Amino acid sequence: MGVPPERDLPEPAAEAAERRREQHGWYFYDWACSVYSTSVLTVFLGPYLTAVARSAADADGYVHPLGVPVRAGAFFAYSVSLSVVLAVLVMPLVGSAADRTGRKKPLLAAAAYTGAAATTGMFFLDGDRYLLGGALLIVANAAQSVAMMLYNSYLPQIAPPEERDAVSSRGWAFGYAAGSLVLVANLVLYSAHDSFGLSETVAIRVCLASAGLWWGAFALVPLRRLRDRRTGGPTAARATTPALRQLVATARDMRRHPLTLAFLLAYLVYNDGIQTVITQASVYGSEELGLGQSTLIGAVLMVQVLAVVGALAMGRLARAYGAKRTILGSLVAWTVTLGAGYFLPARAPVWFYVLAAGIGLVLGGSQALSRSLFSHLVPPGKEAEYFSAYEMSDRGMSWLGPLLFGMTYQLTGSYRSAIFSLAAFFVIGFVLLARVPVRRAVTEAGNPVPERM
Template structure:
């Protein structure tokens, strides 16, 4: 990193004062993003897309895994360079807006996916496009954390945003449940005939995300461009070389930081797999209907939000690494119990699925705070950028493991084993990382 680039990073990473309304505006994007994370990828649209009208259970689940795998590969190839170039060009907020708009449009277009086999491909394409754009938008959004916080309150601000995401998911899912899923005739006269209750819910979700994403673009200023940044064309050609140069510098000067970036990328992808495939497993392997899936999602979000707050208090006493290790182990144990006890009925998913939800938030929160203690002084912006992008670089692991496990086992329940293996791999990579003093 050049001297001017370092100054550029420092000036964008350490605001002198941020008003509470700016933090609230930033966190509202997280609130709104629950429309895609909770409704589209986890509990509603993916469950709808893998229902009987679209084809055989194992075949449709495999195609879903392949679509998400392709999206993950695209993210892995583009996200690391995109994050560097947009920040260097001073276009962080611009590209957040572009990618958010793509997610909103893809979500709204899901209204066209009727419950027939010929519409499966359209649904998978829209889901893949939405996932790619959402991951790109998340890179820019997470990078904004340095603009709305400083070293004294970064954990509090980050946790507030994360909590807003959980809360937004609960509120939106409750609205969809009451307005469209529960009643035989929902709001605006919508019924389940032709899947219209789910399809209209996608339009509502798109509007929800678009509305709550607006404040961040007015409250958070655009970052200044790096005066030494290359032109766009040159930047595209040299972006990976610069990325590998940064990684090589970490290898020489802060190796444990690099080790943690790799480990966290793997186990965070396992966490993403939990969110992505939980609804599908609940519906296909435990017999949950769409109403029950959404009810479970609401309860799981409440549990995860409360556990994240409590986990932060516990983390200060026993250390972030201990929280991460214990949480991942217990998540895998819950996953194996779900797999082994599956024949006993739906209560198994309620008990052990909710128990698993307890440990998801603390892992996410502890991972971010652990890294903040590892970052060498003066390199906060660079390392947090790598943290955001390395997680996306391996975002194909969980979909690939899920797809392979389902293909080998023949039913969706085997996908739990695939996701658990990704979590275990992340755990093994985390073990040798030294905890900061």
Template sequence: MRAELLKPGVRPREVWAWAAFDFANSGYTTVVLTAVFNAYFVSVVAGDADWATFVWTCVIALSNAASLLAMPVIGAVADARAEKKKWLFAMTVLCIAATAGLAFAGPGTIVWASLMIVLSNLAYNVGETLNSAFLPEIAPESSLGKVSGWGWAFGYCGGLVTLGASLLVVTQGESFGLTFDQCVAGTMLITAFVFALASTPLFLWLKERSVPRVNAGSSTDSSGTITGAVAESFREVTRTLKALPRYRDFATLALCGFLYQCGVSVVITLSAVYASAVMGFETADTIFMVFLVNITAAIGAFLFGYVQDAIGHKRALAITLLVWLAMIVVACLAETRGMFWAAANLAGLAMGSSQSAGRAMVGVLAPKARLAEFYSFWNMALWVAAIVGPLSYGAVTWMTGNDHRMAIAVTGLFFAAALLALMPLNLDRGRRAAEAAD
């Protein structure tokens, strides 16, 4: 890792510690939301009822709605008191505990399983936002794409480790006398353990470089109240909304991110359900497929970080959106496992690169003194998408008698709209607006 790719005073181990958090939390999304627990919830916890997929999407929507309400408060306090790291630790502990709680889910435990998903996904969402806000503190603009790509690539390695251990439990558990339900519970405990272990370096080594705001004491000091923090946070949201005409390119990016994240959220939370319902995949098949897709995603995230800095963030994001559209077409037409595997690997290539590109572009378009605020707004747009996207998929399956092919076709419209929304974005103009604010 070359020093010129980092900001002055940033040590390489800090960057690795920051990237290790992506390694830590990617196991949660990969195992819980993508490969194992989503299909387990639909087929076992909800008994494979006609409404099961829709209920799963409602639970995901509720967790993201909770994130949408909580993050402005936490973002305001974290910015005002320069406590991103403190809040990140609290969210990490909550996500680990709730993920371990999923080990106690089983047939009919819809309320318990839903509660643990809401808590764990809320904590994951807030933690990912706070971690992203450290990126412009450790990397200069010229290498934001590379460093962001390192994080996403290392994150997919974390998904591979957690998935590999989970695959071993699912395929070999019965030979040790474990039931299928116990094997799934084991994957939840493995996910929680890897999260705890891999997130530790960040809290040991990464420095908090932001400074407290001088005028923040009225709502965030020891005598302040939660009500004051809530009021301040929503004043910041209002202030950000009012400022969008001055930061119109950031606003354009937020719209684009909302649209493509609608589609990405469907892939993350419903791919295993689609594979089971349409292609007849078993749990072990799905885990193995997601395992290999994570390799593709890690390669895509790492290489696209360099592509972003070479050809520009906007062009790189446009390419990934075209890849997403190609994936939708192949998935809709897939009649064989080979075709579906091709679609899955296209999704892997686009997954890390599209999310990495968006995170890096926020770093370019956000005023440096308001990073956590703008990253919070960006992630709020993504969380609204994580509500709208899965709910639209679930609603289509419910209204069409579980026609998952129709639902995935509707998902493709989000990626097409995102590509159209991206066209007017001007990074140079947006960068000048951010610099003028600073």
């Protein structure tokens, strides 16, 4: 006997099958885009774009984009900053249009393929084409932020409250798994470029472009499986509000939900600590602990692999103890990990790997559960608009951590003190999150309250 067609299934079973299909497609966007963050931003682009800028610099070490003197060594950082500014201006506008028209999928496709095309175009970044590299980075990074905002906003629509922690955790696990897989392939190509008949620079350009091709190819899966939900709201023409005005409107609307804002403030604080640990751990390893590049790359891979395990494990913990308690536990673990990092002996790779293991195990889960918990606090029909604010907290506001890290090092001359100073973000974030009555926040947002929060 054959399996009956889906239309012949009882309605609840058909709905469950369609929901699972959408969830599986949703996971694949993390699988598609995470290689950009891992291979491009974390490993290859920063050093390579800086080298390209230095080859174009004048005798004093400056390049002059649009006539503005910029130290070649700072060009990558300034490009990332400009991409954040662009994303902050565009995200509220796109988020509002997505909510009002219900047409998220075309907007997700436009953002994803803009970012994938810009990343693939990095293959042509050679010689002294630093302006091309800066432009492609700005476009790719801003597009990635916009696409992630739209992707995250699907979570409340494809997962009922009791499934949301698990679904969010699986999405993060898919992303870290893809990041690990592609990074291993890229490092093999880069390390053995002579064996493949490639120069070092060509190997790096292939690694950069491969991330864009991967992103574009696997983005087809979610774009086939996710579906739009028509809202019956105004037309797209009416939804196009000037970006700054829409940003102000979103902020005003969020003031009507102070508990949602309270969670977002807590997330902003502890996520700033997370992002700073990610970006500064390699500096700590190389400058304070005297570790080589191979050790640092190995630690990055370990973090990626264990983040898969951590995301899935913390998703299970949330099922038993609730997302809020599990996140609070992860913040304690972050604080303990940084405390242990302060005492790491120099030139001892094994202990640095232990530190990387601790980071990996709490990294994926704390991010995944923060996303799912926030999804309960978003008023229905405003998912993309509110997730634009969440994405800005995730990507656009993480500047206090690097500032504190730098100032602590400047005052003490010790990277150990600098890395330990970041524990303040996890302690303060713990206190702020502990004070948020999440059940009441969910009710005031107009959503059903899950059995465990």
